[in-house]
Each structure stands twice: as structure tokens, then as C-alpha cells.
Amino acid sequence: MAALDRVDLRILRALQGEGRLSNAELAARVNVSPATCHRRTQRLFDEGFVTGVRAEVAPGAVGLGALVMVGVVLDRSTPESFAAFEGAVLEMKEVLDCNLVAGDFDYLLKIRVRDMADFNKLHGQKLIALPGVRQTRTFFVMKEVKENARLPF
Amino acid sequence: MAALDRVDLRILRALQGEGRLSNAELAARVNVSPATCHRRTQRLFDEGFVTGVRAEVAPGAVGLGALVMVGVVLDRSTPESFAAFEGAVLEMKEVLDCNLVAGDFDYLLKIRVRDMADFNKLHGQKLIALPGVRQTRTFFVMKEVKENARLPF
């Protein structure tokens, strides 16, 4: 996994903004020949600099209009306890993000559901039933100011 | 902005997983002709069901190995106060997510920087200097269990 030069960075930046750019268009934007651009891009994918390309679907259009952040505190802070919780969270499709954090919580989750009623059900039936959960704190998102911004590089 | 039928949903799901799928391949996966698939996909983009296609860049590879969540409380809860804060946050490239929430905080931010030292600088120089900020609470992410999972639909 060699280092990234200026051209690589330009390719990454372009693709981060428009993942469906054709190789020809991409080459024009980063000022290299199509052949070179193709090889560079290939490498960036093959060596894991780009972990995937994904279409962003408008959440509301697919019945996922509500966003909720949840702080979770576990009963015990043992490796087994963490592992069990993480394993269970990975199975929950509604959980978009899950991070182990330092601070007042053990984990912070980002969850998308249809509406508040849906979240209430999820909370009562699945969230508090997750392995080792002592308490949760819910933060309903009232306004999404910024979502998934591009990486600043 | 008409509704989505089964074929549309299959296209969205496929593209959410692999945004660079060729139209030919996509058509094969959702079982329609390339022509139909092309027209459907076009519509999904044009009518805003797909808001963009983005390459996901490995954060560590571009010097953004540290992830930090920050809870922010403002001085006053006035519309002007919120607007000023939001405007300033939109200018900060390091802030990936910013959500207005109900609960102990006014806003929850997701921030990517190089390392803890970098965050400390950002916190001291920019975060607490944001308009109307009374206090912040920092949650360093120690482990990213799940990041940006696909929408469950």
C-alpha cells in the first residue's frame, strides 16, 4: 500500500464527490491521460484506499424519515460484555453507526427508522434488550444540519 | 415525484451497495432490459431519490484517523442563535455530521481529524469559539464498530 501522490489525491477527491464519474471525465478533471487515470483508479480500489462506492438514497423516500442518536451504557466494562453488545448491534439493520467512545457513554448509536412510534417500538423491544445494556439516552434529531459530509483532505 | 415500485427499490438497493455498477450489470441484477433500467435509474437520479453517488475513502489513508463525537450546548435557544451556530458549522470541513437534537445537548457533531492533538487544537481554537457555544462535551471514538451502514429498506 504505497503512498498517495497529488494525482491520487485528486482522483480520490473527485470520486468522493461524484462516484459515477466515467474514466474519461475523471481523467479530464485530474489532468492525466485516460489510460493513466484508469490504472491509478484501479490501484486505489485494489489497495483499499477506496472502500466502496455507494449511492445515497433519500431516507424519507424509503420510509426512514426519522433519525435518532442513542447513548448506551453497559452493565460491566469487560471485553466479553463489549463483544456481546457489538455482535448484537451489527445484526441490527436500523443501526447505521455504532462507536465505542470515551466519556459518559460506552457507545453512541445512530439509528434510522420510519418515525417516533417506530423508534419507540425498537427501543422497547430491541435496544434495551441488547446484551449488557444498563441504560440508554435518546436524542431525537429535530433537524439534520449536515449529513455525511465529504472528508476534508 | 411519483412513487417507487418493486423495480425501483431493487435498483436503489443495488446502487446503494455498489454505486459504480454498469447499467448492463444493474439491468441483469434487477431483471429488466438495459433500456428500461437506464430510464428508471435516470428518473431516480433526476427526481432526487438518489442524492448522489460517493466513493468512500479510507479515512486513515488521508490523514484522518481520529473520529470524535461532540455534544454542544448553546447559550440561548433562540432561532437566531441556532442559525448563527449552524452557519458557522457548515463552514467547518472537519465536521462531517451536525444534528439539532432533543435532549441534554442542542447539537451533536461528528468530527474527523488526524489525531487527538489535532482535535485539541480544533476544540480550543474553533469549536468553543463557535457563535453561542456555552459548553461542549467530547466523546473520543476508541473503536468504530459500524460506520455508515446501508439504509435498511
Add this chain to the structure above:
DNA sequence: GATGAAATCCGAGTCAC
């Protein structure tokens, strides 16, 4: 009004340099 087949044209992928 949407579909799939066919026809055209442009870009992806490969090769020699």
C-alpha cells in the same frame, strides 16, 4: 404510458511504445 429489441456511438480496457 411503459417496455424491450435493435442500431449507433462513445468510452473502457489493453497493448505496444
Add this chain to the structure above:
DNA sequence: GTGACTCGGATTTCATC
């Protein structure tokens, strides 16, 4: 890294249901 060559897919047209 560049330029050229070939083949496959993107995109449009059109007849059809």
C-alpha cells in the same frame, strides 16, 4: 506515462403491448 486499437456497454430510436 502516452497514444492507438478493439470490443462492449451506454444511450436513443422505434415498434409493440
